Amino acid sequence: MExxxxxVLGCGLMGSGIAQVSAMAxxxxxxxxxxxxxxxxxxxxxxxxxxxxxxxxxxxxxITVEQKNEIQRRLKGTTSKADxxxxxIVIEAIIENLEEKKKMYGSLEGIVKTDAIxxxxxxxxxxxxxxTATKRPERFIGLHFFNPVPLxxxxxxxxxxxxxxxxxxxxxxxxxxxGKVPVRTSDKTGFIVNRLLVPxxxxxxxxxxxxxxxIEDIDQAMKLGCGYPMGPFTLLDFVGLDTTYYITHVMHxxxxxxxxxxxxxxxxxxxxxxxxxxxxxxxxxxSDPEKPRAQKL
Numbered sequence: 001m002e003x004x005x006x007x008v009l010g011c012g013l014m015g016s017g018i019a020q021v022s023a024m025a026x027x028x029x030x031x032x033x034x035x036x037x038x039x040x041x042x043x044x045x046x047x048x049x050x051x052x053x054x055x056x057x058x059x060x061x062x063i064t065v066e067q068k069n070e071i072q073r074r075l076k077g078t079t080s081k082a083d084x085x086x087x088x089i090v091i092e093a094i095i096e097n098l099e100e101k102k103k104m105y106g107s108l109e110g111i112v113k114t115d116a117i118x119x120x121x122x123x124x125x126x127x128x129x130x131x132t133a134t135k136r137p138e139r140f141i142g143l144h145f146f147n148p149v150p151l152x153x154x155x156x157x158x159x160x161x162x163x164x165x166x167x168x169x170x171x172x173x174x175x176x177x178x179g180k181v182p183v184r185t186s187d188k189t190g191f192i193v194n195r196l197l198v199p200x201x202x203x204x205x206x207x208x209x210x211x212x213x214x215i216e217d218i219d220q221a222m223k224l225g226c227g228y229p230m231g232p233f234t235l236l237d238f239v240g241l242d243t244t245y246y247i248t249h250v251m252h253x254x255x256x257x258x259x260x261x262x263x264x265x266x267x268x269x270x271x272x273x274x275x276x277x278x279x280x281x282x283x284x285x286x287s288d289p290e291k292p293r294a295q296k297l
Contacts, residue, residue: 001115001170003177007032007087009104011042011077014121015093017149020046023074024063024150025178030076030083039077046075049150081111089174091143093121096246101125102133109134117167119143123194123243124250127187128160137162141171144191145180147239155180160187189254190247198247199259204232206263208297215283215294233283233294237276241283245270265297 006022008015008031019031019042033039050071056062063071076083084090090112092101105118112118119141120130131140142158155175159168168184175182185191190198204218213221219231236244245267251260269275269282276282277289284292 001088001117001166003088003117003170003174004028005030005087007084007090007112009090009092010094011039012093013045013147014145014149016042016045017049017147018091018093018121018145019075020049020071020150021178021180023071026074028074028076030078030087032078032081032084034079036077036079039079043075043077047072049148053150081108084108085111085113087112087116089117089119089171091119091121093145096122096125096243098125098129101130105130105133109136115139117141117171119171121145124190124247126189127158128162131160131162138164139167141167142187142191143171143175144193146193153179153181154193155182156185156191156193157182158185158187158191189251194247194251198244198251201232201236201244202248202259202261202263202266205236205266208233209263209265215297234292237282237284237286237292240276240278241266242270242275269297 004027006027006029008019008029011019011031011033015031019029022029031039031042050068053063054065054068058064090108092104094100094104101120114136117139118134118136120127121144122142123144127140127142131137134140140160141163142156144156144158146152146154157172157175172182172184183192188195207213208215208218212218215233219233222228222231230238245262248260248262273279274281277286280286284294286292
């Protein structure tokens with residue numbers, strides 16, 4: 001199956017990024033949101049991102065002003081689900097809530113053409129559970145992008161036991177056309193990255209709780225000792241503590257192992273509304289975004 005038109009559900013951070021890279025790869029894209037104000041905010045983010053690409057030399061991955069204008073012409077925002085009817089693939093990137101996602105897929109089932117692929121960008125919810133909201137289980141896939149989508153190369157292509165071979169291959173080829181590096185994985189909780197990353201991040205919090213080292217020293221140790229680009233606390237704040245906290249519930253519910261359980265400190269920070277960079281506070285204080293200060297927790 002040849003994919004020509006892409007539908008994206010949600011124009012938040014991930015949805016707008018997926019829409020942008022799809023348009024940059026030459027696809028026509030329709031982005032669905034519940035209100036125009038969310039489209040305006042998302043498209044403003046796309047404009048800023050494309051402007052940064054336009055400032056780079058073409059030989060270093062930049063784009064010309066003409067290319068930027070052409071990319072923007074391929075992007076269409078809409079609040080009408082009917083505008084997704086002729087899409088060849090529809091990628092969901094809405095709130096990380098099982099029931100909301102299922103409700104969205106169910107509402108599109110009778111609108112989007114029957115041979116279209118439905119995909120989810122979820123980082124933790126079972127793809128198999130999501131596909132139960134549709135009548136196309138064999139045409140359902142996981143496409144897990146990473147933030148920020150225009151810069152991060154990886155896409156996890158997640159296959160369920162019901163996914164058809166041609167759909168799996170089409171989704172894999174689509175990710176490559178986006179300029180990404182796809183990896184194949186199956187519908188096991190956490191997929192590849194979060195299955196390995198989340199226990200590491202939670203262990204870093206436990207190490208701090210147990211007095212092994214300060215926030216700054218644990219971050220520095222993992223950066224300089226293991227060559228990681230970010231320390232665990234910087235990464236947690238970047239991903240979002242609320243997002244990580246939600247993922248711990250999904251993974252612990254699946255495996256019932258302590259390594260997937262939320263440490264008490266993570267729970268307290270989330271309850272306080274300290275989600276990391278996006279809220280201005282997490283393990284670090286971002287009053288001055290250029291010079292974050294570790295919190296005394």
